[in-house]
Amino acid sequence: MGTGRPALSCSGGADTIEAAAINESTMRLQSSEVSPAAAAATVDATSAQLRQFIDLHARLFILTGAGCSTASGIPDYRDAAGNWKGAAPIKHQAFINSAYHRQRYWARSMAGWPAMRRAEPNAAHRAIARLQERGRASALVTQNVDGLHLAAGSDRVIHLHGRMDRVLCLQCDTHFTRSYVQELLTDGNRDWVQDSVTVRPDGDMELGDVDYSRFSVPACPVCGGVLKPDVVFFGGAVPKPRVERARRRLQRSDAVLVVGSSLMVWSGMRFVRHAAELGLPIAIVNQGVTRADDLADLKLQGDCADLLAGAVDVAT
Numbered sequence: 001m002g003t004g005r006p007a008l009s010c011s012g013g014a015d016t017i018e019a020a021a022i023n024e025s026t027m028r029l030q031s032s033e034v035s036p037a038a039a040a041a042t043v044d045a046t047s048a049q050l051r052q053f054i055d056l057h058a059r060l061f062i063l064t065g066a067g068c069s070t071a072s073g074i075p076d077y078r079d080a081a082g083n084w085k086g087a088a089p090i091k092h093q094a095f096i097n098s099a100y101h102r103q104r105y106w107a108r109s110m111a112g113w114p115a116m117r118r119a120e121p122n123a124a125h126r127a128i129a130r131l132q133e134r135g136r137a138s139a140l141v142t143q144n145v146d147g148l149h150l151a152a153g154s155d156r157v158i159h160l161h162g163r164m165d166r167v168l169c170l171q172c173d174t175h176f177t178r179s180y181v182q183e184l185l186t187d188g189n190r191d192w193v194q195d196s197v198t199v200r201p202d203g204d205m206e207l208g209d210v211d212y213s214r215f216s217v218p219a220c221p222v223c224g225g226v227l228k229p230d231v232v233f234f235g236g237a238v239p240k241p242r243v244e245r246a247r248r249r250l251q252r253s254d255a256v257l258v259v260g261s262s263l264m265v266w267s268g269m270r271f272v273r274h275a276a277e278l279g280l281p282i283a284i285v286n287q288g289v290t291r292a293d294d295l296a297d298l299k300l301q302g303d304c305a306d307l308l309a310g311a312v313d314v315a316t
């Protein structure tokens with residue numbers, strides 16, 4: 001199976017999240033190549049294909065992305081052609097090196113956190129939890145930082161990019177809950193005006209044209225150091241042990257199921273690429289093109305919640 005597959009050139013270091021440099025004309029070409037048959041298929045028919053794939057492979061390596069959480073009210077980063085929606089997310093180096101970028105980040109995050117905290121898991125999360133319960137998942141690896149797999153009852157989740165509900169100090173490494181840090185943020189910024197309601201996938205929020213230099217960023221209550229959400233920003237490194245743990249699980253898997261990721265970042269794409277090298281069957285459920293469409297044995301277009309709910313009996 002692997003021999004006929006095209007070689008992929010992936011940018012970014014092995015342990016660094018880097019947005020893929022996708023040629024725009026290539027993206028347009030791919031997006032116009034969406035199979036008419038797939039577009040015409042009903043959700044039921046598409047779900048049936050997914051169910052068949054799931055039934056055929058006993059141990060699934062499940063990799064989820066932002067598309068898995070859109071039905072929970074947390075929007076995707078990218079449109080159906082794989083391009084950014086709105087401003088690109090914050091870069092790791094900008095957060096580390098610039099006090100102004102930290103002000104901007106925390107101001108937006110303070111505004112976005114309540115909505116993220118209220119978000120509830122959807123049918124896709126529940127279906128995946130049910131697959132785990134049945135012993136059908138060799139691994140659940142997510143690029144999402146929203147914690148919704150845990151909320152749906154999944155355990156043994158590998159949070160590739162960390163978790164939004166935790167904050168760490170870059171100096172003394174003390175961990176805090178995000179809820180506690182939210183109190184520090186709101187206490188220190190009582191007069192801060194929230195002038196927008198556009199939530200982003202990482203809890204970040206569009207606030208329009210505001211002067212972030214007035215925003216007061218809390219320091220670590222233990223040592224006065226810089227606080228950072230326990231998430232991997234773009235340009236930041238996924239911890240090696242986390243990657244290796246997922247890789248070991250992949251080697252004990254029969255197939256890969258990607259749910260709601262365009263695989264534009266290498267941190268997730270690396271596992272699909274490795275699966276292809278191992279000759280494992282790959283199914284992708286996503287709204288729009290992905291970077292691994294050429295590697296997939298089964299590519300299903302559509303809403304993740306609808307398709308997963310149709311393919312997995314969540315009520316039994």
Ligand SMILES: [Zn+2]
Nearest residue numbers: 169172220223
């Ligand atoms: Zn500290």
